[in-house]
Amino acid sequence: MDKSTIVCRCEEINIDEIETAIKNGAETFDDIKRLTRCGMGPCQSKTCFYPVNEIIAEYTGMPLNEVSLPRLRMPLKMVRMSTLAQDSEGSNVVSVFGESVEDGES
Amino acid sequence: METDILVIGGGPAGMSAAITADRAGARVILVDESFSLGGQLRQQTQHFAPLPGSEEKVRGTALGNDLIKKLEASKVKILKKHIMIGSYRNENIGVTDGEKTFAIQSQKNIIAPGAAEKAKIFPGWTIPGVMTAGAAQILINRERVLPGKNAVMLGSNDYSLEVARQLKACGVTIKAIVEDKEQMISSDMELLHDMKNVPVYLNSTIESATGKEELNKVVVKTPAGLYEMEADLICIANGFDPIIEPFEIMGCNLAYHKELGGWLPEYNVYFQTSNPSCYIAGNAAGITTIGPVLLTGEIAAIGALEELGFMEQEEAEAQRKELWKELAEIEKRENEKTFRARSELIEGFHQKIGMAFPEEFNMVNGGAHNG
Amino acid sequence: MWYRYLVNQWKMVNHKMDNLFDVIVVGSGVIGSSVAYHLSESKKHEVLLIDKGFPLSGTSGSTQAWVWVHSKTPSWYGELSMLSAELYPFLEKKIGDVEYKRTGGIAPFFNEAERESALRLAEKQAEVGIEIEVLNREEVLEKEPSLSPEIAGATFSKIDGNVNPFRLVELYVKAARKNGVHCSFYNPVNDIEKSGDIFQVKTQKGSFRSKKIVLAGGPWSKELGKMLGMDMPVKQVRGQILVTEPLQPFLKYTIGGIRQADNGEVLIGYSKEEVGYDRRSTLDVMQQTARMAIDFIPALSKANIVRCFSGIRVMPEDGFPILDEVPGMEGAYVIAMHSGITLSPLIGTLMTELLTEGETSINLSRFSLERFNGIQSR
């Protein structure tokens, strides 16, 4: 298939970019994600997960059931900040400034 | 908010679980993200058979309405337009209604989010006019919008042909059915008959889909060469995969079973996952047909009811035995491989956690292996 | 076919000179990768970089990635951070574009009482050359109009900024490889032994030998330390970060707990929980973080959250970096720290000096293991 074919439509990542990540040694969806952003879009890899894993399986010779799953993340659906904040128990706001003076955190 | 049993998903599986749980006297909350219940049944205008306890054919939408009626007559608290978005540190499920986000404290959860359509990539699959068969079906049956005039179906499973038939009934021309396997996947005589005038390209793939703003040209690669055709709609029917995100969030172990749709949670004969507070039902527990979908909902509910003391052990066992028998019968008849894969998944999980097989399952399971 | 390519690459590592390396670096996070890269610059040493996963599978792949200086205290720690931040522009010239941006940093405070400490901080940091302005509400809002009018003021410094952690680690590794560093990924180290002067590093894919080893295991530092019979004085502290959909660029500066990335996504987070190595997110913290985001920047209330991720900080028990030779085990070094993104250019440089010259341009006594009590050596 044409290497410029899109695999991850949310982040517009094509086959070539995924193959390059694999050439550089990546063997899992999450590792490819960190190299290319593939899977970080609004659908959170719901669409591209199987196609990407198929490419990994094809290139590395690993069977599909051994290609690991991406880490699935909350929130399951996009949610507004205000919706999330509503009903939360109290606010934990700390100024970074106040904290860092204590323990040198960043 | 607090309840005995929380059901996520108001498709046929979730509704059937909720109705069963309510009947036994448990307090039930049912959460669904849509503004109406029914799940994927809402656009299934075709007829389904066999259903549990009946050989009569029922229209998908009618079946859904029937369940909704039962549900609305029950004490189940229904939360429509509520989405499960995650879980809290104490494992309570968190839902949002778009205004606020809150926890629902429950003793047991039955999670039935259904399945998603698998993507299929080819050059041009992201341009407008290319969509899943399910999306096309939603457009014609729910939104009453025609997605195109000239369609190419990619995939030849039952579902692809069913959608092709429905599109045809709306006046859409089916230009081609493209299948990368050696033969048609569907063996449904009725559907095949309906498609008899449509060109079928076997061992073929879509070489490219192009168009300025919208799709207008499709090139199909066949063993005999490239075929170019004008089309403004491609429907991808590449099968379904179980929705696993809610289970992963709840810390349930997953396993890969190709015949069940890919990755899905492991579960035992009670449809309980590796997280004892989470049960599973419907297509999320393996892609299957509507009869088994309904039955898995009931079996899951009975497991939860028994553990919570709403049902005596003896009664639960008796009911479960009947339901499993029916599930085995229907699923073996409709898709033997699915049932075998389901049995393997369950057996594997029981072995892994060192849990004994109840007798009723030995029977159906043995049956699967012997024939 | 690429599989074969990988296997060949692997054979190359395996067949190298009876497996004897000058240095084996365990851990290819930002710290291990930086050490491997800086060591490779002279092209004089045979270096092997091992990771049980792929670079970025640890903490360096789930971080806020500020290159943050001005509020780090005591001032020697602030100075250290500043020295490292100042290396970034040079680093970029050598390894490529890591999207380092010295945006300037704003650390808001919410009440007048804190102004006193802010002024004290500015005074202290000035002694080591970190310039800090203490701003009042109007001045802050003029700089960053999206901030909440509820804040009382802020400290500001030009030295702070941020970097793309994915590019950073990727390019460290790429440059190191180009300089001849051997890499072995998806390969956990299971045990380390020393016989005579030579270390035996036992991995899933075979045994390697080296004259020196550097353990940069991030949150797994304790486990790696055990292989050398020592108890690393570090804790695991989880942090959860919310990520919004891409928004029009509207934040100019790096702000306490919040920054806007190049692609428009805003990253928000400031939680700390000691829950072991558990990288799950929880709605409890996500909700608090959302609350905090709105308190800082009210306009964010309309933004959509696309995802959330968690990282496990490796936090030395007193909060300050560890970089030392293991007592009683010559040639074995451990490095562990929080704020490794900020510090990696400097740490890589210092470690290289230590390994190749035996002395460093900055005195390392503050980073010693000795400062913790009860460390046992074999």
Ligand SMILES: Cc1cc2nc3c(=O)[nH]c(=O)nc-3n(C[C@H](O)[C@H](O)[C@H](O)COP(=O)(O)OP(=O)(O)OC[C@H]3O[C@@H](n4cnc5c(N)ncnc54)[C@H](O)[C@@H]3O)c2cc1C
């Ligand atoms: C597009 C499509 C077309 C289909 N066509 C056919 C067909 O032609 N023939 C056939 O036999 N079968 C078909 N099926 C399968 C059939 O519809 C299913 O067997 C049946 O609907 C599955 O029932 P279910 O309850 O498991 O899932 P669903 O019916 O999918 O119901 C799941 C419900 O869960 C809700 N939900 C999911 N996630 C969340 C969440 N996080 N929070 C709140 N609610 C949530 C959804 O809104 C949905 O209402 C189709 C399935 C799909 C997806």
Ligand SMILES: Cc1cc2nc3c(=O)[nH]c(=O)nc-3n(C[C@H](O)[C@H](O)[C@H](O)COP(=O)(O)OP(=O)(O)OC[C@H]3O[C@@H](n4cnc5c(N)ncnc54)[C@H](O)[C@@H]3O)c2cc1C
């Ligand atoms: C939420 C959060 C926000 C942060 N924000 C900032 C910030 O804004 N600025 C900043 O400077 N810092 C920040 N930090 C801290 C910074 O990310 C870390 O200090 C840094 O990433 C640590 O890098 P590392 O290389 O030590 O660890 P890691 O990146 O975890 O690397 C360790 C590597 O060792 C490997 N390993 C472990 N055990 C073995 C074994 N047995 N065999 C082989 N390989 C092994 C692992 O696979 C891993 O790749 C933040 C951290 C968190 C969690």
Ligand code: FES
């Ligand atoms: S298609 Fe890859 S993230 Fe959506």
